[in-house]
Amino acid sequence: MKLFLMPFLVLTLSAWAGNEGGHGGDPYAEEFMSISETLSSALAENEKDHNRLFEKWKITSKDFSNALQSLRVTSHDETEMFLNGEEVDAINFPNRIPQHIKINRKRWREFDIQARLYLALHEVFGILGIERDHYRASLDFSSIINTITIRKSNLHFVQRFYGVCRKTYPLGTQPACDVKSTETSATLACATKLAQDQCNSNSSNQCKNISSYSEFKISLKTLGLGYCEAEVIFEIKE
Numbered sequence: 001m002k003l004f005l006m007p008f009l010v011l012t013l014s015a016w017a018g019n020e021g022g023h024g025g026d027p028y029a030e031e032f033m034s035i036s037e038t039l040s041s042a043l044a045e046n047e048k049d050h051n052r053l054f055e056k057w058k059i060t061s062k063d064f065s066n067a068l069q070s071l072r073v074t075s076h077d078e079t080e081m082f083l084n085g086e087e088v089d090a091i092n093f094p095n096r097i098p099q100h101i102k103i104n105r106k107r108w109r110e111f112d113i114q115a116r117l118y119l120a121l122h123e124v125f126g127i128l129g130i131e132r133d134h135y136r137a138s139l140d141f142s143s144i145i146n147t148i149t150i151r152k153s154n155l156h157f158v159q160r161f162y163g164v165c166r167k168t169y170p171l172g173t174q175p176a177c178d179v180k181s182t183e184t185s186a187t188l189a190c191a192t193k194l195a196q197d198q199c200n201s202n203s204s205n206q207c208k209n210i211s212s213y214s215e216f217k218i219s220l221k222t223l224g225l226g227y228c229e230a231e232v233i234f235e236i237k238e
Contacts, residue, residue: 027160027211027233028075028108032101033068034157035120038148040065046144057130057137067127070098078106079220089119092126099127109162116159117145159202160210161234163194168219168227176216177228184214187230199234206237 043061047054054060081088081104089107093100101123111119122131122138131137138145167187177184192209199207211233219225 026073026075028103028105029073031116031157031160032073032075032103032108032120033071035116036068036071036124038157039117039121039124039145040068042144042148043141046147050144053140057140059125059128059130063128064124067099067124071124071127072098072100073103074100075103075105075108077217078104081107090123092123094127094129101127105162109164113159114145114149117148121145158235161195161198161202161207163191163196163198163232163234164229165190165194166227166229168225171218171224171226177214177230179214184228184230187228188212188214188232191230191232195232195234199236203236207234208237209234 040061043064047061078087081091081102083091087107088104090101090103092102103119103123108116108119118135118138121141122135125131125137165187167183175181192212196207196209209232212231214228214230216226216228219227
């Protein structure tokens with residue numbers, strides 16, 4: 001599978017944006033793995049009652065669990081997530097060692113929890129060679145996915161809520177996301193409000209800020225412009 005990458009310049013002021021290692025320090029990858037582990041538990045719990053479904057797709061819950069053991073997951077800007085000239089939600093590499101899944105941060109932010117569950121299931125099924133360019137197997141397992149989304153109080157993972165805001169500058173006129181500037185403060189405040197509002201609308205419990213960062217990027221769409229991007233992540237406090 002050929003991946004089409006578009007080069008870009010990033011001056012990073014945050015630790016996790018680099019996707020070091022397997023998926024440590026990358027909150028998107030961490031949520032993806034947490035969701036995948038929840039899916040693995042749900043498959044194991046329901047395998048006996050849905051044995052014909054597992055036989056149809058020639059899979060066991062153990063196969064799914066084993067696929068997660070050495071899986072590498074990383075998240076990337078949408079500018080890096082092109083396949084055959086089109087932006088995609090994620091790309092999986094079943095033939096790499098270790099096997100690898102790349103997820104599109106922008107698309108992940110836009111998805112609700114059910115869409116994230118389906119995407120995680122689809123990508124791990126891709127690693128297992130069950131499905132590639134379709135969701136037929138994932139949709140067949142929808143009754144099991146629904147047991148997860150309905151039992152919200154019993155979820156094994158905590159859903160994350162992402163707020164992103166950008167401030168555009170002509171190149172050379174603004175330090176890279178100067179943390180002391182009022183513009184950067186305003187951009188971070190904007191991202192904080194977006195993430196917190198999403199979290200509050202999805203829960204009556206208290207929400208907490210787990211990550212805030214800003215970074216400067218060169219615009220790929222408009223020559224001579226750059227932008228400071230602020231991202232804030234909230235989750236429901238347990």
